[in-house]
Amino acid sequence: MTDVYALHAEIARLAKERDAVILAHNYQRAEVQDTAHHVGDSLGLSRIAAATDASVIVFAGVHFMAETAKILSPGKTVLLPEPRAGCPMADMITAEQAVAFKAAHPGLPLVTYVNSSAAVKAVTDICCTSANAVEVVRSLGAERILFAPDRNLAAWVASQLPEVEVVAWDGYCPVHDMVTPAMVIEMTDIHPLAEVITHPECRPEVNALADAVLSTSGMLRHVAESDADEFIVVTEGGLLHGLSKAAPGKRFYNVEPKMVCPNMKLTTLEKVRDTLRDMSGEVTVPADVSAAALTSVERMVSVG
Ligand code: 13P
Numbered sequence: 001m002t003d004v005y006a007l008h009a010e011i012a013r014l015a016k017e018r019d020a021v022i023l024a025h026n027y028q029r030a031e032v033q034d035t036a037h038h039v040g041d042s043l044g045l046s047r048i049a050a051a052t053d054a055s056v057i058v059f060a061g062v063h064f065m066a067e068t069a070k071i072l073s074p075g076k077t078v079l080l081p082e083p084r085a086g087c088p089m090a091d092m093i094t095a096e097q098a099v100a101f102k103a104a105h106p107g108l109p110l111v112t113y114v115n116s117s118a119a120v121k122a123v124t125d126i127c128c129t130s131a132n133a134v135e136v137v138r139s140l141g142a143e144r145i146l147f148a149p150d151r152n153l154a155a156w157v158a159s160q161l162p163e164v165e166v167v168a169w170d171g172y173c174p175v176h177d178m179v180t181p182a183m184v185i186e187m188t189d190i191h192p193l194a195e196v197i198t199h200p201e202c203r204p205e206v207n208a209l210a211d212a213v214l215s216t217s218g219m220l221r222h223v224a225e226s227d228a229d230e231f232i233v234v235t236e237g238g239l240l241h242g243l244s245k246a247a248p249g250k251r252f253y254n255v256e257p258k259m260v261c262p263n264m265k266l267t268t269l270e271k272v273r274d275t276l277r278d279m280s281g282e283v284t285v286p287a288d289v290s291a292a293a294l295t296s297v298e299r300m301v302s303v304g
C-alpha cells in the first residue's frame with residue numbers, strides 16, 4: 001500500500017521545486033484536500049488563481065475550473081491532474097447553442113454559471129458561481145435575463161429576486177438533481193433536530209425544504225456559526241470532510257450516499273504527484289477565446 005504521508009511529503013517537495021500552488025475543490029477526495037495549499041469553492045479558488053504569485057497552478061477539480069484559472073492567469077501554467085475530469089452540466093450547452101439562445105431573446109443579458117466551457121464564457125455577458133449568482137444578477141439591474149446552463153440555480157436566483165424574470169437553459173447537475181424531496185423528508189424523520197442545508201444545484205422542491213441554501217464554502221461557514229449540532233447535508237459527499245473540520249464535534253449526515261461526483265473523485269494523490277513530477281495535464285485555452293471570456297469571468301470574480 002502506498003504511504004499517504006510519503007506522498008504528501010513528495011507532493012510538497014515537488015510543488016516547491018516547480019513553484020506550484022495546489023488548489024483543491026471542496027468535493028475532492030479527503031487526502032487530496034489535505035495535500036492542497038488552498039481548498040475552496042469555485043469562486044474562492046478562482047480568486048486565488050487570479051491573485052497567486054506561483055508560476056504553476058495545479059487544479060485538483062474538474063476541467064472548467066482549471067480553464068477558468070487559465071483565463072484569469074493566462075501567463076501561468078495550469079495543470080489538471082486528471083484530464084478526463086469533466087462536468088456533465090458544463091457539457092449541456094455549447095457556444096453555438098448559447099449564441100442561438102441569445103439570438104432568440106434579443107437584448108437580454110446572458111448570465112452563465114462558471115460550470116461551463118471557455119467557449120460559452122466567451123459569448124457570455126457575466127459569469128457567476130453558486131456563491132454569488134444572486135448578487136451577480138442583482139448587479140445587472142435588468143428586468144429579464146438569460147441564465148445557463150443550470151435550470152436549478154436559475155430557479156434559485158429567480159426565487160430570491162422576484163422582480164427579475166429568469167429565462168433558463170435546461171441544464172442540470174446529475175449529482176444534485178437526483179435528490180428528491182422524499183429523500184430529504186426520510187432523513188429529517190430520522191434526524192428531527194438536524195438543520196437541512198442544500199446546494200442551489202438541487203431542485204427547487206428540495207431547496208424549499210432547506211433551512212439554508214448555500215454554496216459549498218457557504219455551508220462550511222454556516223455550520224461553524226449555527227447553533228445546531230446536526231446537519232443533513234444535500235450536496236456532494238466530499239464536502240463532509242471539510243464540514244467535520246469546520247465544526248468539530250458536530251454531526252453531518254449526507255442525504256444520500258450516492259451523492260458522489262465521479263469526475264471529482266478521478267483525482268488521486270498519485271495523480272497530483274505525477275502531474276507535478278512530469279508537468280503533465282496542461283490546460284490551454286485558445287488566445288481569442290480566452291480574451292473574449294476574460295471580461296465575463298473578471299466581472300464574476302469582482303461581485304459579492
Ligand atoms: P461550489 O463549490 O462553487 O458551490 O460549486 C459546486 C459545484 O458543483 C462545482 O462543480
Ligand code: SF4
Nearest residue numbers: 087088089173175261
Ligand atoms: Fe459538475 Fe455536478 Fe460534478 Fe459539480 S458536482 S462538477 S456540477 S457534475
